[in-house]
Each structure stands twice: as C-alpha cells, then as structure tokens.
Amino acid sequence: MNDSNKDRDEPCPPLDLDSCHKIFTPITLPSGSVINNRLVKVALYEHLSDLFGGPPNAVHYDLYSQWSRGQWGMIITGNVQICGDHITLGRDVVIPTSLTAESLQPFKLLAKAIHGDADHPSSTASSEGNVDSCLTIMQLSHPGRQSPNIIGGRWPFVPPIAPSAVPVGQAHRKSDTIFSRLLHSFAFQIPREIPERDIPALVDAFVRVRRWRQRAVLMEWNCRQHMVVNLIAQFISPKSNHRADAYSASTNSLHFLHDIVSSIRACEIIPANFVLGVKLNAADYVDSSQDRNKTDELQEQERLALQHVREIASWRMVDFIEISGGDYESPDFMSPAQSAQSQRQALFSRFSQKAVQTLAENSLNIDSSPAAGPRGTPLILLTGGLRSLPLFTSVLANKHADLLGLRMSVLCPELPRQLRASIRARENGAEDTSFMESPPDPDVSGLGSPLPLSEPLLSWRRLERVILSVFLCIWSIVPWSSRDSSVLARNMAWHTVMLRNVAVGTEVDYTVGGLGAVLRFWFWVTPGSDGGLLDGVWESWIAMGLVGVVIGLVVGSW
Incomplete structure (x- = not known):
C-alpha cells in the first residue's frame, strides 16, 4: 500500500x-x-x-x-x-x-x-x-x-x-x-x-x-x-x-x-x-x-x-x-x-x-x-x-x-x-483486515511496478520496458503543456486494459505502467471480427495512428 x-x-x-x-x-x-x-x-x-x-x-x-x-x-x-x-x-x-x-x-x-x-x-x-x-x-x-x-x-x-x-x-x-x-x-x-x-x-x-x-x-x-x-x-x-x-x-x-x-x-x-x-x-x-x-x-x-x-x-x-x-x-x-x-x-x-x-x-x-x-x-x-x-x-x-x-x-x-x-x-472473531485500506494506485507516470525476479532476462516484457523507457524520454521533451491531461489519459487507459484482464479472469497487473497501458489500449483486436484477423490488425493499426491525436485530450479536465 x-x-x-x-x-x-x-x-x-x-x-x-x-x-x-x-x-x-x-x-x-x-x-x-x-x-x-x-x-x-x-x-x-x-x-x-x-x-x-x-x-x-x-x-x-x-x-x-x-x-x-x-x-x-x-x-x-x-x-x-x-x-x-x-x-x-x-x-x-x-x-x-x-x-x-x-x-x-x-x-x-x-x-x-x-x-x-x-x-x-x-x-x-x-x-x-x-x-x-x-x-x-x-x-x-x-x-x-x-x-x-x-x-x-x-x-x-x-x-x-x-x-x-x-x-x-x-x-x-x-x-x-x-x-x-x-x-x-x-x-x-x-x-x-x-x-x-x-x-x-x-x-x-x-x-x-x-x-x-x-x-x-x-x-x-x-x-x-x-x-x-x-x-x-x-x-x-x-x-x-x-x-x-x-x-x-x-x-x-x-x-x-x-x-x-x-x-x-x-x-x-x-x-x-x-x-x-x-x-x-x-x-x-x-x-x-x-x-x-x-x-x-x-x-x-x-x-x-x-x-x-x-x-x-x-x-x-x-x-x-x-x-x-x-x-x-x-x-x-x-x-x-x-x-x-x-x-x-x-x-x-x-x-x-x-x-x-x-x-x-x-x-x-x-x-x-x-x-x-x-x-x-x-x-x-x-x-x-x-x-x-x-x-x-x-x-x-x-x-x-x-x-x-x-x-x-x-x-x-x-x-x-x-x-x-x-x-x-x-x-466470528477472525482478525480479517480486508478492505480496511484503499487498494494501491497504479504507476501511470512511469513503467509500472518492478517485474518479478522470476521473469526471464531476455523476455518480451523486459524488452518492452527498454522501448517504453525511450518513449518516456521523448515524451518528456515534447512541448505539450497539459501534463495533467496526459496523466489522466494514461490512468483511463490502464483501467481499461485491466477491464480486459477481468473479462478473462486474470488478476490486475501492476507491472503495467501508464505508457504500456496506452499501447495495449490501442494495440487491441476485437475478438471474433467479421473480417478475420487481418481486418482486426488493420483496425488496431488505424487506431494506433490516431494515438497522437487523442491521447490526453478527450479524458482530462476539459
């Protein structure tokens, strides 16, 4: 906590x-x-x-x-x-x-x-x-x-x-x-x-x-x-x-x-x-x-x-x-x-x-x-x-x-x-402390919680962290004044990604950070797309092309 x-x-x-x-x-x-x-x-x-x-x-x-x-x-x-x-x-x-x-x-x-x-x-x-x-x-x-x-x-x-x-x-x-x-x-x-x-x-x-x-x-x-x-x-x-x-x-x-x-x-x-x-x-x-x-x-x-x-x-x-x-x-x-x-x-x-x-x-x-x-x-x-x-x-x-x-x-x-x-x-007299404190907040400004020690050294998730670190450095120098809106957008993306975890019965993943959540938010294919996998991937790539347009804009303090 x-x-x-x-x-x-x-x-x-x-x-x-x-x-x-x-x-x-x-x-x-x-x-x-x-x-x-x-x-x-x-x-x-x-x-x-x-x-x-x-x-x-x-x-x-x-x-x-x-x-x-x-x-x-x-x-x-x-x-x-x-x-x-x-x-x-x-x-x-x-x-x-x-x-x-x-x-x-x-x-x-x-x-x-x-x-x-x-x-x-x-x-x-x-x-x-x-x-x-x-x-x-x-x-x-x-x-x-x-x-x-x-x-x-x-x-x-x-x-x-x-x-x-x-x-x-x-x-x-x-x-x-x-x-x-x-x-x-x-x-x-x-x-x-x-x-x-x-x-x-x-x-x-x-x-x-x-x-x-x-x-x-x-x-x-x-x-x-x-x-x-x-x-x-x-x-x-x-x-x-x-x-x-x-x-x-x-x-x-x-x-x-x-x-x-x-x-x-x-x-x-x-x-x-x-x-x-x-x-x-x-x-x-x-x-x-x-x-x-x-x-x-x-x-x-x-x-x-x-x-x-x-x-x-x-x-x-x-x-x-x-x-x-x-x-x-x-x-x-x-x-x-x-x-x-x-x-x-x-x-x-x-x-x-x-x-x-x-x-x-x-x-x-x-x-x-x-x-x-x-x-x-x-x-x-x-x-x-x-x-x-x-x-x-x-x-x-x-x-x-x-x-x-x-x-x-x-x-x-x-x-x-x-x-x-x-x-x-x-x-019944049990010392149960469930729900007595607020659950932890996700790290939407950074890379998320540290990966577990059991994570292989050459895994995709470790490579992803290196790539996201570069993105975060670039984002920090962009002349964008509404930083609060950016944080709010990452928070919205993180919770939306966790909704997908709930749907498949998996636990909330605090190792996912704000930028990682944004990428997962847009790189997503609707299951059972009528046009097949190719159309679904194409849809996601179209959405990814628009990330720079909408990220931090719709969800925020406007």
Whole structure:
C-alpha cells in the first residue's frame, strides 16, 4: 500500500459491525423496485467494441458475467451511444439504427450475462443460486462536442453537434503551447450549434419511444439511466451553452433533460416500475478557467448544484440521482493554494451530503401539481473516492448518500460477495483486515511496478520496458503543456486494459505502467471480427495512428 493511500485512510472512524450491516440492507426506489444492497458497479469506460462503434461482443459478456458473480446491488453499463456518428475513442457500444430481433440479440445476451442466466455461455449462475438478482442499467450517452475528429464516427473534419459553437478546451488555449493548440484544433472541430427545431429529434434519439416496447421485452433490461454528462451536461453548463432561446443555460438549463425524462414517462407502453436515473458531475459546476479559490464563489456553485437537485426531484419522475466527479476521501480542499481539480473535489465532498439533506427537508413540499409525476423523493448515489470499508460505512452512517457507487469493480469485480464474507469472518472473531485500506494506485507516470525476479532476462516484457523507457524520454521533451491531461489519459487507459484482464479472469497487473497501458489500449483486436484477423490488425493499426491525436485530450479536465 502506498503512503498516499494510507494518509487518506487515517481520518476514517473505527469500524462498526452494525454500520457494516447497513451496506447489505435492501432499499426501495421510488418506482417500487428493490435494490438488494447499497453497492453499485458504476459506469466505466470500456473501449471493447468494434472500431467506429458496434454492439456488445464476447468480451462484454465475459466481463459482465464476472461482475454478476460479485452480487452487486445494481450494475450500470459503460456508455452506450445513441448515435453512431457521435462516439468517443472509436470503440463504443452503439444502439443500432434499426431495432430488429437480430440487431438487438447482442444486447439481450449482455442482459443475460449480467443476470447470470444459466443459458448464457458466460453465465456464473449455479444450482445453489449464488448470484443475487440485481438491477441492470443501460447508461445512454451522446458525447456532443467531445466527439473527436476521425474516430468520432463522422467523416474527417465534419464537426459534431453541441448546444453552442464552443470547442473543447477553449478556456485553456491561451496558456497552451503552439503544439498543443494545433493538436487540439485537429482533434476537435468547432462544433455546430443544434438548431432549436432539431432538438425534438435529438430527444427522440434518446427516448426511442415508439420502439421501446420491442427493445425492453426483447433485451430483458429492467431499467436504464440517462447520463447527465457530455451533451446533456453541455446544455446545463453556461460554459458550453451560450444559446439565447428556450434552451439557454441562463434561463432554463434543465430544459433539455426535462424534455427527455418527461417524454419517457409520458409513454404509456413503458411500465410503471421502469427505473430512471440521472447523473450530476461536480466538475460541471466549476469553471477551471477562472480563479475559483474564493469561498463565496464555491458556495454559489454549490447553491446552483443543489437547485438542480431540487428541481429534478420536483419532477417526481426520477428514481435516483448519481453525484460524481470528486473525491470523498479528501474533503478539505478549501485552501486557495489548491488547483481547480481540488476545487471540484471541495464542491463534491459537501454536495452529496447537502443533496441528501435538501431532499429530506423538501420531501413533503415536492411539487404535487398535475405536471409532476407520481414518484417520491429520488435516492442519492455517490460515486467517487470510495475505496475502503471504513469509508463505505461512514458515508451511510452520516447520511451522505443512499447508495455507494464504486469504481473498484475493476480491481475487485467480486467486491460485494467478498466484503460480505469478510464481515461475517469478523463477527466470528477472525482478525480479517480486508478492505480496511484503499487498494494501491497504479504507476501511470512511469513503467509500472518492478517485474518479478522470476521473469526471464531476455523476455518480451523486459524488452518492452527498454522501448517504453525511450518513449518516456521523448515524451518528456515534447512541448505539450497539459501534463495533467496526459496523466489522466494514461490512468483511463490502464483501467481499461485491466477491464480486459477481468473479462478473462486474470488478476490486475501492476507491472503495467501508464505508457504500456496506452499501447495495449490501442494495440487491441476485437475478438471474433467479421473480417478475420487481418481486418482486426488493420483496425488496431488505424487506431494506433490516431494515438497522437487523442491521447490526453478527450479524458482530462476539459
């Protein structure tokens, strides 16, 4: 365990077994659906589909089958893009244009894998019933202006759509080097503003109302979440929404989201127990391009975020609100010396607690007009920085959230089941220290952990280290100003590569460093490619040619 993780765990209170049991108590959503425990496998970036997007494949089935064995209370998929011409890094899952039995079969198989269906080849179900039933959520997304050039699903230099013609990273360009600005200009075009007359069609792309019955029945999904990041967040944020019409951020920033949610609830063929959640990111409420070190400005950002929580709750159409984007382990980020990222964490650390308080105080005063739906107060799902058992219990005991969103599912895919066994062992008097500290962080800035002594002297992995050392030396002299974004991109690549390890049942490999993860991230062939091995290798080489365009750009602090 590294020192930084130990330092973060020191403020945690002593472990209380009674508090531990609350993690495994069921909780009921406003729709009436019951979540068996409070542990949620939240969305992670996957990068597992065909180049330029496609349906789920065998790797997805194996990956989610591993998670189904873990007995999670709720499993949320990675991003499923609603439009094939707006994707992120080229290998996103995309909803098919034509919703036929054949095109939806891969999604049905994915649902079966999540539920541990014994008929599925990747199933973990057994006659003993070791797989608890969990809610499955398809997370729909549209990247908007964050869809990059070429690998974003469009012809080269065709701009993406967005609420306003505000390019990614515009606020940082004055401080960037010429090299950085040229790279950004090539990677991200100035987006095309969506005309107001085209917004209803975009809403319908999210909803797919007329064909929902076919999809819901055939695919066996019992709920889905609309992700309030990317395009929807771009409508909410005044940084990316400069519109002057009914969808202006200054007059009605939640208008677009409300159109989507109300369209779903207005559809008579959608069942009453259909679960719908939205996601708010603390980063969307902090403008990192300006000086945001003042307490009063942070409080204003918090006020706006809580206002959005209250408004969404007043619709009485949403079952849960996911709050993410910060670090619960580090709440003391009010110092003026801290960075913009720390300011987002400061907002996040208080946001979730105040959101729960706000909803509790206003639960009896929620709008009961005919325009509001029949549901009650949504639950709060907290995602970010929850990496140890003392933190899990602290969040629930202090009523900072109702549900715990864990990204640790990469490092420990069977965490709920193992955590339950650990708590039982403690009750029986065993000295079990499992999950008491955060797992170690990967070395994404270097070459990774040292190779084991058993590794042959003339092995491929040792040769790889020599080559990567040369690359790191070259990278250190590149006139690239956004070093933090580079580290974030390597971290994303490392966790994505480890997802592939989870899919095949192998352990997390800390000997893989940041640059090695980036190479593995792009040098990857989709299993079972229809074009055979040659086409798969060719796809990977195309992607590798674009690494210099997108690395450190899409994932970061833009």
